[in-house]
Amino acid sequence: xxxxxxxxxxxxxxxxxxxxxxxxxxxxxxxxxxxxxxxxxxxxxxxxxxxxxxxxxxxxxxxxxxxxxxxxxxxxxxxxxxxxxxxxxxxxxxxxxxxxxxxxxxxxxxxxxxxxxxxxxxxxxxxxxxxxxxxxxxxxxxxxxxxxxxxxxxxxxxxxxxxxxxxxxxxxxxxxxxxxxxxxxxxxxxxxxxxxxxxxxxxxxxxxxxxxxxxxxxxxxxxxxxxxxxxxxxxxxxxxxxxxxxxxxxxxxxxxxxxxxxxxxxxxxxxxxxxxxxxxxxxxxxxxxxxxxxxxxxxxxxxxxxxxxxxx
Amino acid sequence: xxxxxxxxxxxxxxxxxxxxxxxxxxxxxxxxxxxxxxxxxxxxxxxxxxxxxxxxxxxxxxxxxxxxxxxxxxxxxxxxxxxxxxxxxxxxxxxxxxxxxxxxxxxxxxxxxxxxxxxxxxxxxxxxxxxxxxxxxxxxxxxxxxxxxxxxxxxxxxxxxxxxxxxxxxxxxxxxxxxxxxxxxxxxxxxxxxxxxxxxxxxxxxxxxxxxxxxxxxxxxxxxxxxxxxxxxxxxxxxxxxxxxxxxxxxxxxxxxxxxxxxxxxxxxxxxxxxxxxxxxxxxxxxxxxxxxxxxxxxxxxxxxxxxxxxxxxxxxxxxxxxxxxxxxxxxxxxxxxxxxxxxxxxxxxxxxxxxxxxxxxxxxxxxxxxxxxxxxxxxxxxxxxxxxxxxxxxxxxxxxxxxxxxxxxxxxxxxxxxxxxxxxxxxxxxxxxxxxxxxxxxxxxxxxxxxxxxxxxxxxxxxxxxxxxxxxxxxxxxxxxxxxxxxxxxxxxxxxxxxxxxxxxxxxxxxxxxxxxxxxx
Ligand SMILES: [Zn+2]
Ligand SMILES: [Zn+2]
Numbered sequence: 015x016x017x018x019x020x021x022x023x024x025x026x027x028x029x030x031x032x033x034x035x036x037x038x039x040x041x042x043x044x045x046x047x048x049x050x051x052x053x054x055x056x057x058x059x060x061x062x063x064x065x066x067x068x069x070x071x072x073x074x075x076x077x078x079x080x081x082x083x084x085x086x087x088x089x090x091x092x093x094x095x096x097x098x099x100x101x102x103x104x105x106x107x108x109x110x111x112x113x114x115x116x117x118x119x120x121x122x123x124x125x126x127x128x129x130x131x132x133x134x135x136x137x138x139x140x141x142x143x144x145x146x147x148x149x150x151x152x153x154x155x156x157x158x159x160x161x162x163x164x165x166x167x168x169x170x171x172x173x174x175x176x177x178x179x180x181x182x183x184x185x186x187x188x189x190x191x192x193x194x195x196x197x198x199x200x201x202x203x204x205x206x207x208x209x210x211x212x213x214x215x216x217x218x219x220x221x222x223x224x225x226x227x228x229x230x231x232x233x234x235x236x237x238x239x240x241x242x243x244x245x246x247x248x249x250x251x252x253x254x255x256x257x258x259x260x261x262x263x264x265x266x267x268x269x270x271x272x273x274x275x276x277x278x279x280x281x282x283x284x285x286x287x288x289x290x291x292x293x294x295x296x297x298x299x300x301x302x303x304x305x306x307x308x309x310x311x312x313x314x315x316x317x318x319x320x321x322x323x324x325x326x
Numbered sequence: 327x328x329x330x331x332x333x334x335x336x337x338x339x340x341x342x343x344x345x346x347x348x349x350x351x352x353x354x355x356x357x358x359x360x361x362x363x364x365x366x367x368x369x370x371x372x373x374x375x376x377x378x379x380x381x382x383x384x385x386x387x388x389x390x391x392x393x394x395x396x397x398x399x400x401x402x403x404x405x406x407x408x409x410x411x412x413x414x415x416x417x418x419x420x421x422x423x424x425x426x427x428x429x430x431x432x433x434x435x436x437x438x439x440x441x442x443x444x445x446x447x448x449x450x451x452x453x454x455x456x457x458x459x460x461x462x463x464x465x466x467x468x469x470x471x472x473x474x475x476x477x478x479x480x481x482x483x484x485x486x487x488x489x490x491x492x493x494x495x496x497x498x499x500x501x502x503x504x505x506x507x508x509x510x511x512x513x514x515x516x517x518x519x520x521x522x523x524x525x526x527x528x529x530x531x532x533x534x535x536x537x538x539x540x541x542x543x544x545x546x547x548x549x550x551x552x553x554x555x556x557x558x559x560x561x562x563x564x565x566x567x568x569x570x571x572x573x574x575x576x577x578x579x580x581x582x583x584x585x586x587x588x589x590x591x592x593x594x595x596x597x598x599x600x601x602x603x604x605x606x607x608x609x610x611x612x613x614x615x616x617x618x619x620x621x622x623x624x625x626x627x628x629x630x631x632x633x634x635x636x637x638x639x640x641x642x643x644x645x646x647x648x649x650x651x652x653x654x655x656x657x658x659x660x661x662x663x664x665x666x667x668x669x670x671x672x673x674x675x676x677x678x679x680x681x682x683x684x685x686x687x688x689x690x691x692x693x694x695x696x697x698x699x700x701x702x703x704x705x706x707x708x709x710x711x712x713x714x715x716x717x718x719x720x721x722x723x724x725x726x727x728x729x730x731x732x733x734x735x736x737x738x739x740x741x742x743x744x745x746x747x748x749x750x751x752x753x754x755x756x757x758x759x760x761x762x763x764x765x766x767x768x769x770x771x772x773x774x775x776x777x778x779x780x781x782x783x784x785x786x787x788x789x790x791x792x793x794x795x796x797x798x799x800x801x802x803x804x805x806x807x808x809x810x811x812x813x814x815x816x817x818x819x820x821x822x823x824x825x826x827x828x829x830x831x832x833x834x835x836x837x838x839x840x841x842x843x844x845x846x847x848x
Binding site for chain 2: 134135136137138140254255256257259260261263264265266267297299300303304307
């Protein structure tokens with residue numbers, strides 16, 4: 015039995031729906047109902063056994079249960095219990111409030127297998143309210159143009175939309191065609207996103223003052239050229255570093271991430287104090303160094319085939 | 327500080343030159359005095375805080391952070407100031423952020439030894455963007471793609487003034503430029519610093535592209551291959567300025583000391599005689615001195631410098647720039663007669679029968695220090711900048727162009743540790759740089775070392791092995807020909823480009839345009 019296998023496996027436990035975690039072609043899949051719905055949307059006929067948060071089952075003497083990871087809709091940590099020893103695989107996680115998914119639950123354990131996407135002390139994600147305020151201010155200052163927000167189609171896009179609503183922005187939000195089905199799926203899972211309009215085939219004049227959410231890959235292609243004076247925004251934890259933002263020609267960087275930042279990563283370790291920590295997925299060296307400084311036993315676990323779909 | 331920090335970030339993320347100018351202008355209109363004056367100085371590169379060097383920032387970081395975590399972070403971020411700003415913990419929200427002027431005052435009144443601690447206290451009162459702005463302000467080098475010229479253009483735009491009018495007084499004023507802002511807001515007259523010796527903007531020439539000019543309307547003189555220089559003297563005080571208006575008096579004290587006269591003159595700094603390997607050696611010697619605050623007697627003796635005068639801007643206290651070239655030339659001849667002939671002479675007028683004759687003389691000119699021919703309209707007044715149809719420069723073969731370094735890459739073999747391959751560009755009409763070629767030869771070992779250090783100290787981004795540098799260094803590139811190329815975005819490519827000279831004296835925005843290069847196709 016594998017967790018988030020990168021190659022087709024006979025039996026797979028899947029933490030969440032991002033492509034680098036949920037591949038197609040496995041024999042049997044166990045995942046949360048939301049994750050299974052996302053996989054079905056993406057891969058078509060995918061079948062699997064739903065496991066609700068808090069629920070578990072047994073396989074080969076190991077008790078397996080799923081717990082909220084707070085990363086995207088349906089994202090889970092997986093707890094493995096065997097002979098009194100508890101191992102938690104966090105998958106991707108964050109601890110900030112997110113209106114689009116269940117909040118992270120700290121699960122006591124002996125071994126923690128943690129992600130470290132933003133495992134460098136330079137990564138502190140600012141309060142999302144500040145970033146949304148930046149976006150709304152840029153929109154107000156650019157009434158004749160529009161703002162295109164680059165956001166990954168699963169999770170980030172819906173979170174940005176939901177946070178705009180929470181900030182009192184109730185105008186229609188325009189979305190790229192590639193996001194529509196996922197937004198519908200979120201809405202069907204009781205995540206209200208307000209009025210969304212497909213930003214395809216609309217006249218430039220109609221789009222004045224609009225906020226458009228699009229996958230980052232669409233930002234520099236022909237699709238974006240049809241928009242009126244677009245300001246290029248990007249919602250990603252990488253936007254914290256100016257050079258990263260500049261490299262991608264971003265004019266309005268929004269530091270919005272669905273991963274734990276450095277403080278969340280280290281606070282979680284201090285809170286759980288696992289006997290051993292295995293670090294995967296990201297800056298294993300820096301988080302490992304921090305563990306050493308705090309006398310926590312840790313080692314890096316290098317995984318292959320892990321190129322982030324959600325990219326922070 | 328927050329407004330200034332927001333401005334810096336805006337400049338970092340804005341690619342369009344016009345938009346950058348607008349952002350600065352908006353800030354300068356709204357920000358209070360003297361904050362905006364200090365900010366203007368920071369952007370124009372005239373602010374220097376002696377107590378804080380890059381070492382102070384490293385010292386401060388080492389005090390707070392684990393060295394290994396700091397190194398990993400620094401390697402990732404690529405910029406020390408930004409790394410420290412991002413790693414620094416956020417302290418309580420309700421502390422009042424310091425203003426720009428408070429930062430300047432505090433840092434200017436501390437000692438070098440105390441600076442790291444003082445800086446740390448200021449850091450504690452700022453958020454991440456504020457901390458970044460603080461460190462950039464304290465160390466200079468904003469790296470936001472703003473030249474001094476652009477900062478002045480923005481100031482002019484903020485207050486509806488022409489940039490030439492701003493240039494005219496700029497060099498007489500000091501940060502935080504209170505008089506400048508008072509003038510801008512219409513609260514006072516334009517500053518009149520007549521009693522001090524300061525820089526006036528140079529008149530510049532366009533390349534002569536084709537055809538010829540009528541020598542009854544234009545005077546011809548040699549274009550000398552040295553360093554263009556302006557000497558301004560009130561009698562009591564004499565100062566020397568290079569092309570961009572930087573003061574270089576300390577680098578050439580013998581010239582300043584020998585200048586006995588009141589006025590402002592324009593000329594070319596040259597080395598007497600055909601010394602030590604001729605042209606290149608002498609030019610390099612001048613360039614080396616240019617960067618110095620003071621020079622030894624030995625250096626002065628080794629390369630005897632003098633100034634060949636082209637023009638006169640002020641005769642005594644009289645502004646003669648509105649006179650015709652012919653009348654100024656008369657004034658200049660009388661002015662030079664009173665100067666020490668060992669240090670000052672007159673750039674001779676070329677007496678040619680007609681344009682063909684001039685072309686012959688130009689082709690026959692063998693002196694290494696002759697770079698070409700200047701053609702000046704006899705009735706032209708002395709105007710700041712490069713005005714159409716008044717002055718032309720007609721350079722000799724090989725073709726050369728002034729380009730701006732954009733990217734650098736390490737060499738191979740024994741140069742693999744040095745950034746020795748350079749991509750350079752020229753300007754488009756809307757103020758962007760497009761690459762026009764790549765060169766990895768033409769410089770000496772000493773120049774290569776200097777270039778390598780320049781690249782390392784001015785990196786703004788890394789793309790694998792390639793570093794993008796601050797677009798501030800002008801490279802004079804020699805090449806055999808230029809031709810159309812579909813492969814390059816600029817539409818042109820050079821044949822056998824090599825670096826003929828480092829033009830550290832030349833501001834980047836005065837480098838050649840793509841159109842200039844295009845005119846050399848043939
Ligand atoms: Zn993920
Ligand atoms: Zn992931």
